[in-house]
Amino acid sequence: MKYLLILFLSISVASSARANDGYGLWLDYSPVENSQLKQDVSQLFTGFYFFGKSPTYEIIRDELEVAGQKMLGSSPVFSTERLAQTQVWLGTRDELSQVLGLQTQAQIRELGEDGYWRGPIVFQGKTYYAIIGNRSIGVLYGVFDWLRSIQTDTFDPKTENSESPKVKLRMLNHWDNLDGTVERGYAGFSIWNWHKLPGYIDRRYIDYARANASLGINAVSLTNVNANARILTTDFMKKARVLADLFRPYGIRVFLTARFSAPIEIGGLKTADPLDPGVIDFWKKKTDEMYSFIPDFGGYLVKANSEGQPGPHEYGRDHAQGANVLADALAPHGGVVIWRAFVYSHELDEDRHKHANLEFGPLDGKFRENLIIQVKNGAIDFMPREPFHPLFGAMPKTNLGMEFQITQEYLGQATQLVYLAPMWEEVFGSKTYRPIPASRVGGIVDGTDSGQKLTLVAGVSNIGTDRNWTGHMMAQSNWYAFGRLAWNPDLSSEEIADEWVKMTFGQDPKAFAAIKEMLLESREAAVNYMMPLGLHHIMGWDHHYGPGPWVTGGRPDWTAPYYHQADSLGIGFDRTASGSDALGQYAPEIVKAWSDPTQIPEKYLLWFHHLPWDFELHSGRTLWDEIGLHYDTGVKTARKMEETWNSLESEIDPERFEHVRQLLAIQVQEAEWWRNACLLYFQTFAKRPFPAEIEQPTGDLEDYKKRSFPTAPGIKPKW
C-alpha cells in the first residue's frame, strides 16, 4: 500500500511537471529546436538596447525575459549603451533618427501609427538587428511579430519585414454583465471583477492585455451591448479607469456600452429624446466626466431599438438622430460612436433579413464622421454560414465596420472544436460588386474599396474566467485568428492556423499536420451536421444549444419554421423576387446569379430558395438525399477529427490531450444528435426514406424534442 502511494505520488509529480493547463495561450514559447535559428537568436539575445524610455518598453523587456527563458533557456542581456555589446536596437523612428538613413526613415513613416519595421541595419561597419515603430506601440507589435517568426521557424536575420495594420480599430466586444455573468459566454464568468475594482488588480487583466497586444488588438468594449446604464456612473468610471490605465501601454483603448435611456436611468431626466436640450447636455457632461477619468477613452458602443433595447424610435427619431448626439459629445475628445446595425422590428417587413437595410439604407450620409455602423457579418445572426450582410456595399457615404462573433453561440459553444477563421475569410472574400465592380467585403471594411478612413473589425469575445480563457482550449485559436484577421483581413485561414498550431503546440511535424487539418475541416463539418445547404436558425430555444428545427412559440422570427419553411412540397426560405425579395437588396450581379436555383452557390441554396424535395442538385442527387448526405458527412468528419486527435496521445502533454479528447467525444455525440434529430424531423414533411449510403438516423423524434437544458450557459440576463 505504502509503495502504491509513493508510486501514485511520483506519477502525479512527473505528469504535473509536464502539465499544460492552457493559460499561456499562444505565448508559452517552446524551446527553439532548429540549431541555426537557435544560434542566430541566442546571439541577438546577448544585447538589447532601447533608444528611449516608455512603459511599453518595460513590457517588451518582460516579454523578452519570458521568451528568452523559455525558448533559449537563458535571460536576455539588456545593454546600457547603444554600440559595443549591442545586437538588437529597439525604439521609435524619432528615437533612432540619428542612426537611420533618410530612406529607411521615410519608409517607416509610411507605416503609420501602429506599423513597424524590423531588419538589419549597418552602422559604422557593424550590423545591428533593429525593430522600429513610429510609436512605442509599433515597437511592441514588431517585437511580437519577431518572436512569432522565431516560434514558427521563419525568422531570417538578413531579411527586412515591415507591416502596418489594414484596419484602424481592432476590437473585442465583451458581452459581460456587471453582475459577472457573460451573455453567450461559455468560458466561465466575466474576467472583470467590478466588485473588487478599483482596489484589486487581478493578474489576468495584464495577461489579457498582453495576449491582445501580441495580435494587435487595440480596442476593447468591456460591457454587454444589452447595457446597464450604471456603467456610466462615476463609481464605475473609477473602476474602468484602472483597466484603461493598465491597458494603455499595451496600446489598448477602452470603450463602454451606452444604454440609450441612461439620461432617464442615471441622469434623472424624464426623457432620452436625442433632440431634447437636457438630453444633449447629459451626454456632453457625462462624456466630459468620462474623459476626466480616462483621457484616451475610445467611445461608446450602442445597441439601440433592437431586441427590446431602448433607442431613438421611442421618440420618433431615427438612428442617425440618436447616434449623432453621442458622436457630438465625443468629438471634441477624439472619441468614436460604434452604433450597431443589428435591428429588426415586426412592423417593417416580414423578412427579418431585410430590416437593417430598410432602416439604415435611407440614412446613408447622415451619420457623423466619428461614427461607425457595426454590421454583423450576415443579416440574420452569426449562423454557421451566412451570405454576407447586404449593407456592405449599400451605404457608400457611411463608415461601416464588421462584427464577428468569436464566442461560439451557434457553433458548438464550448463543447465543440470549430475553427472560425475559414468563415471569416469567406465573408471578407465575398464579392459585393459595390461600390466598385471589384469590391469585396474585406475591401469595404478596410477602406480599400470604400475609401472610408475610420475602419473597424470587432469580435464578440469568447473569453472568461476558465483557466484556459476560452472554455474549450482549442477555441483560443479563434481569439488568435480574430486578432490576426482584424490586423489584416487578407490573411488566409490556413496561414493563421499554421502560426497558431506551431505557437501553441510546438513544431512536432506529426502533431502539427494533424491539428492543422482538424482546424481547417472543423467549420465545414459543423455547417454540415448543423445547418447545411443554407438552412439556418434551427437551433434550440433561447440557450441555442443543440438542434431545434421544431421550435415554435413567441415571435415568429425567433422560431425555426419561420426560417426553414419545410412542408410537404419542399424546404427553404424563398427570398427571391417571388418571395420576400431580400435578395433584391444585393447588387444586380448577385441578384441575377442567385435568383436561379441552378446557379446560386449550393451552400446558400435554401437561404434564398424554397425547393421541392426532389429538386435535382449538381451531384445528380435529389435535394432530400443531398441534405441527408451533408448531415452524415458532418458526423463522419467529426469522428475523423476525434480519431486524429486520439492518435496524438504521445505527442501532446497529458493535460491538454485529455481535455480535448473528452470534448471531441462530446462533439461527436452532439453531431450525431444534430443529424438524427434534424433528419427525423424533416422526414415528417419529406416522407421519403433516408438515402441508403448514409448511416440511418436513430432515436425517437419526440424524445429529441423533449430534451431540456436548464443548465446551459450564456443565457440572457433576466433584468
Ligand code: BDP
Ligand atoms: C444574438 C444573441 C443575443 C445578443 C444579440 C446581439 O443571441 O444574446 O444580445 O445577438 O447581438 O446573437 O445583440
